[in-house]
Amino acid sequence: MSEAVSHHDHHDHKPSGMGRWLFSTNHKDIGTMYLIFALTMLFIGGAMAMVIRAELFQPGLQFVTPQFFNSMTTVHALVMIFGVVMPAGVGLANWMIPMMIGAPDMALPRMNNMSFWILPFAFTLLLSTFFMPGGAPAGGWTLYPPLVLQTGAAFPFLIFAIHFLGISSILGAINIIATVFNMRAPGMTFMRLPLFVWTWIITAFLLIATMPVLAGAVTMLLTDKFFGTSFFSAAGGGDPVMFQHVFWFFGHPEVYILVLPAFGIISQVIPTFSRKPLFGYESMVYATASIAFLSFFVWAHHMFTVGMPLTGELFFMYATMSIAVPTGVKIFNWTATMWKGAMSFETPMLFAIGVVIMFSIGGFSGLMMGITPVDFQYHDTYFIVAHFHYVIVPGILFGLIAGVYFWLPKWTGHMYDEKLGKLHFWLSTISVNMLFFPMHFLGLAGMPRRIPDYNVQFTEWNMVASIGGFVFGLSQLIFLYLIIKCVRGGEKANDQVWEGAHGLEWTLPSPPPYHTFTTPPKVTEATAHS
Amino acid sequence: MVHEHKETPAVTPEVAAKNRRLAIILALIAAAFYAGFILLNM
Amino acid sequence: MFVNKLRNCLTGIVSLVSFFWAGTAAADWKLNLTQGVTPISRQVYDLHMLILWIVTIIGIGVFGVIFWSIYYHRKSRGAVPAQFHHSTVAEFTWTIIPILILVGMAIPATKTLVMMEQTGDADITVKITGYQWKWKYDYKNEGIGFYSSLAQDSSKASALRSNIDPGTVSNYLLDVDKPLVLPVNKKVRLLTTAHDVIHAWWVPDLGWKRDAIPGYINDNWAIIEKPGVYRGQCTELCGIGHGYMPIVVKAVPEKEYLAWVEETKLAQAAAAGDSDKEWSADELKAKGEEVYKNTCAVCHQANGQGVPGTFPALDGSAIVNGALADHIDRVVHGKNLMPAFGGQLSDTDIAAVITYERNTWGNHTGDAAQPKDVKAGR
Numbered sequence: 001m002s003e004a005v006s007h008h009d010h011h012d013h014k015p016s017g018m019g020r021w022l023f024s025t026n027h028k029d030i031g032t033m034y035l036i037f038a039l040t041m042l043f044i045g046g047a048m049a050m051v052i053r054a055e056l057f058q059p060g061l062q063f064v065t066p067q068f069f070n071s072m073t074t075v076h077a078l079v080m081i082f083g084v085v086m087p088a089g090v091g092l093a094n095w096m097i098p099m100m101i102g103a104p105d106m107a108l109p110r111m112n113n114m115s116f117w118i119l120p121f122a123f124t125l126l127l128s129t130f131f132m133p134g135g136a137p138a139g140g141w142t143l144y145p146p147l148v149l150q151t152g153a154a155f156p157f158l159i160f161a162i163h164f165l166g167i168s169s170i171l172g173a174i175n176i177i178a179t180v181f182n183m184r185a186p187g188m189t190f191m192r193l194p195l196f197v198w199t200w201i202i203t204a205f206l207l208i209a210t211m212p213v214l215a216g217a218v219t220m221l222l223t224d225k226f227f228g229t230s231f232f233s234a235a236g237g238g239d240p241v242m243f244q245h246v247f248w249f250f251g252h253p254e255v256y257i258l259v260l261p262a263f264g265i266i267s268q269v270i271p272t273f274s275r276k277p278l279f280g281y282e283s284m285v286y287a288t289a290s291i292a293f294l295s296f297f298v299w300a301h302h303m304f305t306v307g308m309p310l311t312g313e314l315f316f317m318y319a320t321m322s323i324a325v326p327t328g329v330k331i332f333n334w335t336a337t338m339w340k341g342a343m344s345f346e347t348p349m350l351f352a353i354g355v356v357i358m359f360s361i362g363g364f365s366g367l368m369m370g371i372t373p374v375d376f377q378y379h380d381t382y383f384i385v386a387h388f389h390y391v392i393v394p395g396i397l398f399g400l401i402a403g404v405y406f407w408l409p410k411w412t413g414h415m416y417d418e419k420l421g422k423l424h425f426w427l428s429t430i431s432v433n434m435l436f437f438p439m440h441f442l443g444l445a446g447m448p449r450r451i452p453d454y455n456v457q458f459t460e461w462n463m464v465a466s467i468g469g470f471v472f473g474l475s476q477l478i479f480l481y482l483i484i485k486c487v488r489g490g491e492k493a494n495d496q497v498w499e500g501a502h503g504l505e506w507t508l509p510s511p512p513p514y515h516t517f518t519t520p521p522k523v524t525e526a527t528a529h530s
Numbered sequence: 531m532v533h534e535h536k537e538t539p540a541v542t543p544e545v546a547a548k549n550r551r552l553a554i555i556l557a558l559i560a561a562a563f564y565a566g567f568i569l570l571n572m
Numbered sequence: 573m574f575v576n577k578l579r580n581c582l583t584g585i586v587s588l589v590s591f592f593w594a595g596t597a598a599a600d601w602k603l604n605l606t607q608g609v610t611p612i613s614r615q616v617y618d619l620h621m622l623i624l625w626i627v628t629i630i631g632i633g634v635f636g637v638i639f640w641s642i643y644y645h646r647k648s649r650g651a652v653p654a655q656f657h658h659s660t661v662a663e664f665t666w667t668i669i670p671i672l673i674l675v676g677m678a679i680p681a682t683k684t685l686v687m688m689e690q691t692g693d694a695d696i697t698v699k700i701t702g703y704q705w706k707w708k709y710d711y712k713n714e715g716i717g718f719y720s721s722l723a724q725d726s727s728k729a730s731a732l733r734s735n736i737d738p739g740t741v742s743n744y745l746l747d748v749d750k751p752l753v754l755p756v757n758k759k760v761r762l763l764t765t766a767h768d769v770i771h772a773w774w775v776p777d778l779g780w781k782r783d784a785i786p787g788y789i790n791d792n793w794a795i796i797e798k799p800g801v802y803r804g805q806c807t808e809l810c811g812i813g814h815g816y817m818p819i820v821v822k823a824v825p826e827k828e829y830l831a832w833v834e835e836t837k838l839a840q841a842a843a844a845g846d847s848d849k850e851w852s853a854d855e856l857k858a859k860g861e862e863v864y865k866n867t868c869a870v871c872h873q874a875n876g877q878g879v880p881g882t883f884p885a886l887d888g889s890a891i892v893n894g895a896l897a898d899h900i901d902r903v904v905h906g907k908n909l910m911p912a913f914g915g916q917l918s919d920t921d922i923a924a925v926i927t928y929e930r931n932t933w934g935n936h937t938g939d940a941a942q943p944k945d946v947k948a949g950r
Contacts, residue, residue, distance in 0.1 A: 059738040059745075061730055066812040067882065104538045107549040134882055140809045146786060147769040147810060150909060152882070174556045178549045183540065208556055212564035220568060231571050234787020240770060241785060246567055275647070277657035305772060306783045307790035310689050314682060321674045325667060332666045335638055340654040342647040353642070357635055364627035371677065373684040374620045376780040377605055380772060380807040445602035446776045448807040451815030453730055455746050456739050460601055518538040 014514050022117075025109035026514060027094045030116050032411075034091025035404075037119055039480065041083035044127075046473050048076035053435075053469035059456050069452035070138035075126070077141035081258065082165045083123055085392070088400045089261035090115070090172045093200050096407065097176065099505040099512065100194045102185025102521045107178035115171040122164035129154035140450065142251070143218065145232040145243050149225050159222045166211040173207035176200055185504070187523030191285075194503050195278060198285050199264030202292045206253045206260075209296075214250040217243060241306050248299035256295045259359075259391065260288060262399025263330060266352050268503075269402050270334050273349035274341030275500040280333045287326035287333075294323050304375045313372050320370035324363070331360055346498070347421030351402035354429055355395055362390030365440065380450075383443025389436045394429070401479065408483070409497045413511040414490030420482045427475040434468025606776050609798040609823070613779025615684045623677060630673075688780065691793045694761035698752065702764070702771030702784035702806065704911065705813025705870060709752050716836045719916065721866050722816045723747035728865075730816060731874065746803040749866070751820035755829035756796050764790045768911065769811065775804035775821050783808055796823040813870055843918060851920070853927060853940040860928025863921045867913070868929075876933040882909075887933035896941055899926055900949035914950055919943035 014020060014029075024030055051072050055063050064072070094112065098105055106112045129136040134152020137143075143158075151158065180193070180201050221243070223229040230236020232243045271278045278284065300308060300316040308316075334356050343349065365387040369375050378384060408416050438461035443449075447458045454462065493510040504523065508516055607617045645651045701708040703719075710717035722730075726745050729736035738744040754760050764773050766784040774781030778794045781804075796802075804819040824832070851859075865874065868886075872878050876887035886892050891902055903922055904914035913922060923941040930937040 060734070060736075061732045065732055065879070066815065067879070070809070070812065070814075104540050108553055111553070138812075144770055144809075150769070150811065170557070170560050174553050174560075177556060178552045181552060182545055182548045185540075208560050209563060212560045212562075213567050216564050216567035219564075220571060234785075239787075241788070242571060246571070249567075274645075275653040276655065279657050280659075280663060281657065283663050305781055306785065307788065310685065313685060317681065317685070318678060321678060324674060325670050328670050329663070329667060331634065332662075335634065335641070336659075336662065337657075338638065338641045339645065340651075340656075341641075341645050342651040342653040343642065343645055344647045345642075353638070357638065360631065360634065364631060367627060368620070368623050371619060371623055371681045373681060373688055373780075374616055374623065376688075376782075377616055377620070377776060379781060380774075441601075441603045444605040446606070446804070448774070448805050448815075450809040451805070453738075453745060453815055455744050457602065515538070518540065520540045 023113065025105070025113055027098050027105045027109070027112065028411075028512070028514065030106075030112050031091045031093075031095030033116050034087045034094060034119075037116075038084050038088035038091060039483070041079050041087070041123070042476065043480075045076050045079035045084055046476065048072045048079065049469060050473050052076065053466040055452055056454070056462050057466040058463070059454055059459055061453050064452070066452045067135060067138055070140075070450065071130070071136040073450055074137050074139060074141055075130075078126065078137075079123070080392070081141065081254075082162075083119070085258050085396055085400070086165075086169060087119055089200075089203070089258070090169075092196075092261065092265070092400070092403050092407070093172075093176055095411065096505060097179060097197055097200060098183075099508060099516060100197050100503060101180060101183065101188050102504050102517050102523060103179060103183035104515060104518045104520075106175050107183055108175050111171050112175055115168045115175065118164050118168040122161045122168070125157045125164070126161040129157050132157075142247060143221065143243075144247075145221060145224065145240050148221060155225060156222070159218045162218050163215055166215045169207050170211050173204035173211075176204040177208075185517065185520035185523050188504075191282070192523065192525070194264075195267035195281070195284055196261070196264035199260040199267070199288055202288050203257050203260045206257050206292055206295070210250045210253045210257070213246060214254075217246040217250065220246075241303070244303045244306060245299065248302045249296075251302060252299040253292070253295045255388075255391075256292055259396050259399075260292070262355070262396040262403075263288065265399050265403040265406070266334060266355055269348045269352040269406050270337050270356075272406075272498050272500040272502075273346060273352075274338050274343050276337055276341035278333070279336035279339075280329075283329055284333055287329040290326040291323060294319065294326070298323065301370055301372075301375070304372050305379050317370060317372040321367065324367050324370075327363060331356060331363075344499075346405075347416075347418060347425055348402045348406040350422065350425045351398045351405065354425070355399045355402065358394035358398070358429075358432075359391055359396075362387055362392075362395055365390065378443060380448055381443035382439040382447045382449055385449050386436050386439035386443060389439070393436065394432050398428070404483070406498075408486050409493035410505065410508070410510045410512070412487050412490075413493055413509075414486050415493050415497075416482055416486040416490060420478060420485075424475060424478040424482065427478065428472060431468045431471035431475060435465050435472050436468075438462075438464045438468075608777040608779045609796055609800065609802065610777075610779050610794045611797075612684075612688055612794065613777060615687065616779045619680055619684055622680065626673065626677065688793075691761055691791045693759060694793060695758040696755070697761040697763065698754075699763045699765065699789075700752075700773050700784065702766035702768075702773065702810070702817075703916065704768050704811050705806075705817040707748075707752075707773070707806075707817060707819060708767075708916075711833070714833050714837070716833065716840055718750050718836070718840075720748045720750045720752065720820070722818060723749055724865060727816070727869070728874075743803065745815065746805070746818045746820070748818055748820045751801070751822040753822045753824060753829060753832050754796060755826040756799050756823050758826065759793060759795050762792045762794065764792065767915075770808050771806050771810045771817070772808035773804070773819060774807040775802050775819055777802040778804075778821070781807050796821075799823050799825060816870070843920070848944065849920075850942060851923070851940075853931070856924045856927035856940050857931055859921070860924035860926070861932075863917065863925040864928050867917065868925060871910075876929070876935075886929050887935060889935075892929050892935055893937055896926075896930075896939060896945065897949060899930070900941060900946055904946065904949055919946040922946045 055069055132153040134154060137151050137154050137158045139148040139151060180197055220231040224231050230238040232238050232240045267278055267284060297319045298316060301320045369378050369387060405421055442458055442461050447454055495509055496506045497510060504521060605617055605620050607614055697712055699710040699712060706719050706721040708719050725741050726747055729738055729741045730745060764782045764784040765788060766786045768786060771784040772781050773784055780792060782790045782792050800823055802821040806814055806817045871883040872886050876885060878885040891899055903926060906912035920943045923943045923946045926941040930939060
C-alpha cells in the first residue's frame with residue numbers, strides 16, 4: 001500500500017515511441033510483447049489448422065497438395081508449441097512473477113529484452129520458408145530423419161529457427177530462476193511463494209536441461225545433411241532411431257514445460273473463486289517436482305513401435321504409468337480446494353474448471369497409451385492426436401486463457417466484458433469437444449495421422465471434427481475483440497479485483513505503476529499466497 | 531532512447547553480482563547438456 | 573429437482589455405456605477398436621477395454637464430485653467457505669489407491685507384451701520393405717517377391733480436384749494391386765524394414781504395428797485365425813505419398829495359399845525372360861503407360877507437368893527428349909530426391925515407361941527403348 005504514495009513514483013513516466021518497445025527492460029512491457037506475439041501466432045497457427053480441417057472435411061483431395069498439407073501439419077505444430085504456448089507462458093511469468101515475489105523487475109532486464117526479440121526473428125526465418133523452392137518443412141514437427149533430410153531449401157532455416165527459439169527459452173529460464181532465487185522480498189520464503197511461481201521455477205529447470213538437447217539433436221541433423229556426418233544414417237554406421245531417443249529426451253519434458261505454467265495458473269484461480277485456500281500446498285509443490293523429475297525417464301513411450309528390446313518397453317511402460325500418481329494428486333487437490341468452498345463462476349473460474357475436467361480426459365487417454373501392447377494399435381493414429389490436443393487445447397490453452405481473464409483487470413485497470421467472456425467460454429468448450437473427441441473414435445477405427453485424405457468409412461467423424469474446428473477458430477475472435485475492448489476501457493478495477501484474491505500482486509493498484517516494488521514490501525504469512 | 535534507470539533499493543550491487551553469477555552457472559549447465567548429447571552420439 | 577438431474581445423468585451414462593458396448597456398431601460411426609483375427613489382437617482388445625472401463629469409472633467418480641461441488645458449494649446458494657487446506661489421510665488415500673490400480677493394469681499388460689515377443693518357430697517368414705511410396709513383400713523361402721502399390725482407381729480418384737467421388741471407388745485408399753497373401757492358422761513371421769525413410773506397417777485386425785526403419789529389421793508374428801481380407805495403412809509420416817501406400821492382407825486356407833505361391837513363381841519366371849524379347853513400340857507404350865501411372869505419376873503427375881520447384885516436368889523435358897542413354901541412366905540410377913528405379917523396376921518396365929514418356933504429351937522423339945538397352949545401362 002505504501003507503493004501508491006512512494007515518492008519514487010514521480011518518475012513513473014514511461015519512455016515513448018518505438019524505442020519503448022524495442023529497447024524495453026521493463027518486465028510489464030516485455031510481458032505484454034510476449035503475450036501479443038503469442039496471440040498473433042495463435043491465429044497464424046490456427047489458420048493452418050483451419051486449412052487442415054477444411055481438407056479433411058470430406059474424403060477426396062479438394063484444396064491443397066499432399067506436400068502443402070504436410071507443411072501445414074508440421075508448421076502448425078511448431079507455431080503452436082514454440083510460438084504460442086511457450087511465449088504466452090513466459091509472458092505471463094514476466095508480468096506476474098516480479099509482482100508476486102515483491103521484486104522490482106526481472107534479475108536480468110536487458111537479457112529479458114533480447115529473449116523476446118529473438119522470437120519474431122526466429123519465426124520470420126521459419127515462416128519465410130513457405131516462399132522458398134520446395135516449400136516449408138513437411139516432415140512433421142518431430143523432424144525424424146531420414147525424411148527430414150529430404151527437406152529442400154527450407155532446411156537450414158528450420159534448423160536455425162529452432163536454435164534461436166531454444167536460446168530464447170534458455171535465457172528466459174535463466175532469468176526466471178535468478179529472479180526467484182535472488183530477488184524475493186524479505187519474508188517471501190520459498191514455501192510462501194504462489195504456486196504459479198513454483199511451477200515456473202520447476203519449468204525453468206526443465207528448460208535448461210532439455211532445450212540444449214534439442215539444439216544438439218538438430219545440430220546433428222545439420223551436420224548429417226551438410227558436413228558428411230552420419231549420426232542418423234544406418235549406411236554410414238549411425239542410427240535413425242538414435243535421433244528419436246535424443247529428440248524425445250527433450251520432447252517429453254517439453255510437454256511438462258508446456259503444462260506446468262498452466263497448472264500454476266489453475267492453482268491461483270481455483271482458490272480465488274472458491275474463496276478457500278489451495279488444498280495441500282506442500283503436496284502440490286512436491287507433486288509438481290515429482291512430475292518434472294519423472295518426466296526424464298519416460299521418453300521412449302513416444303517410440304514404442306520402433307522395435308526396442310522387451311526390457312526397454314517394460315521399463316518405459318511402468319515409468320509412464322507412474323506419472324499418473326502425482327498428476328492425480330494435483331487433480332484431487334484442486335477438487336478438494338473447490339469442495340466446501342463458496343464458489344462463483346466468473347470467466348477465469350469457468351476456464352479453470354474446464355481445464356481440470358478436460359485435461360483429465362486427455363490424461364485418461366494418455367494412460368491408455370502408456371500401456372505398451374495397446375499403444376501398438378493407438379500409435380501414430382488419430383487416438384494420439386486426440387490425446388495431445390485434449391491436454392494442450394482445453395488443458396494448457398484454456399489454462400493460459402484463464403490466466404489472461406484473471407489478470408487482465410490488474411494489467412489494464414478495467415474489468416473485461418463478463419458476458420462476452422462467458423460466451424467465449426461456452427462456445428469454445430462445446431466446439432473444442434466437437435473438434436477433438438471424435439478423433440478418439442477415428443484412431444480406434446483405424447485412421448492414421450498426418451494423412452491428407454482417407455477412406456469413406458472415416459467421413460462422419462471427420463465432418464463433425466471439422467465443423468467443431470471452424471466454430472472453435474471463430475470463437476477465438478471473441479477473445480481478441482474482448483481483449484482490445486478491455487484495454488480501451490471498461491468498469492474500473494480496484495486493487496484486489498476479485499473477492500477471494502490473495503497475494504502481493506493484488507496489493508498493487510490496477511493498473512500497476514510502470515515500476516513497482518522499487519522498495520521491497522514486508523511479507524508476512526497473512527499477505528502470502530492464497 | 532533508453533529509459534533512465536534509477537538505482538532501486540532492492541537491487542544492490544551484491545544482488546546484481548549474485549544474479550550474474552547464477553546466470554553464468556546455469557548457462558554453463560545448458561552448454562554442457564548440448565555438448566554432452568552430441569559427444570554421446572559420436 | 574435433484575431427482576431430475578440424477579435421471580438425466582443416468583440416461584447419459586447408459587447411452588455412453590451402450591456406445592462402448594456396441595463393438596460392432598455401424599461402420600460409419602465406428603467407435604471402438606477392432607477385436608481382430610489373431611491371438612494378439614484379441615488380447616490387445618481385451619486389455620484396451622479393461623483400461624477404458626477403469627478410466628471411465630474413475631472419470632465418472634471424479635467429475636461427479638466436481639459437479640456436485642459446483643452445484644452445492646456455490647456462493648449464490650449461500651454456501652460459507654470452509655477453511656481446511658490439509659488432510660494427510662486424504663493425500664495418502666488418493667496416492668495409494670491409484671498406485672494399486674496401476675499395478676493391477678500393469679500385470680496383464682506385461683503378460684501380453686511378453687507374448688508378443690515370441691516370434692520363434694514360425695511356419696513362414698515374409699520380409700516387408702517400405703518404399704516411398706509402396707510396400708515390397710519377399711517370401712524368402714518360397715523365392716517370390718513383388719511390390720504392392722495403391723490400386724489404380726484409388727490413385728486416380730485421389731488426385732487433387734479429381735472430381736471423382738471417393739464413394740464410387742471400392743475400398744478407396746485401402747486397396748492395392750497385389751495383396752500380401754498368407755495362410756490361415758499358420759504362424760507367420762513378418763520382418764519389417766525400409767529402403768529410404770522410416771515407414772510403419774499396420775493392419776489393425778492383426779493387432780499391432782511396427783516401424784519399418786532403413787538399415788534395421790524388426791521382428792513380428794501373427795497367426796490369422798479367420799480367412800478374409802484385412803486392410804491397413806502406412807503409419808509413419810514418410811513424405812507426400814504417406815497416405816497413399818495401403819496394405820492389404822489376404823488370408824486364405826493353406827491349400828489356396830500354396831497354389832498362389834506356385835502361380836506367382838511361374839509368373840515371375842516368365843517376366844524375367846521378357847527382358848531378352850524385342851518389343852514393338854506400341855506394346856512398350858501401352859505397358860509404359862501402366863507403369864507410369866503406378867510409379868511415376870505420383871510425382872511427375874499424370875499430365876507430365878510435375879510440380880514446379882519440386883518435381884520436374886517430363887513434358888518437354890531435356891532429358892526425356894535427349895539421348896536415350898541419358899534418359900535410361902536417370903531412371904535406373906536416380907538423382908537427388910528421385911529414387912534409383914533400377915532396383916525397383918524390371919528392365920522391361922523401365923524400357924516401357926521410358927518409351928511411353930518419350931512419345932506422349934508434347935514429346936514425339938519417335939524412338940523406343942528395349943529391355944536389353946536398359947540392362948546395358950545398369
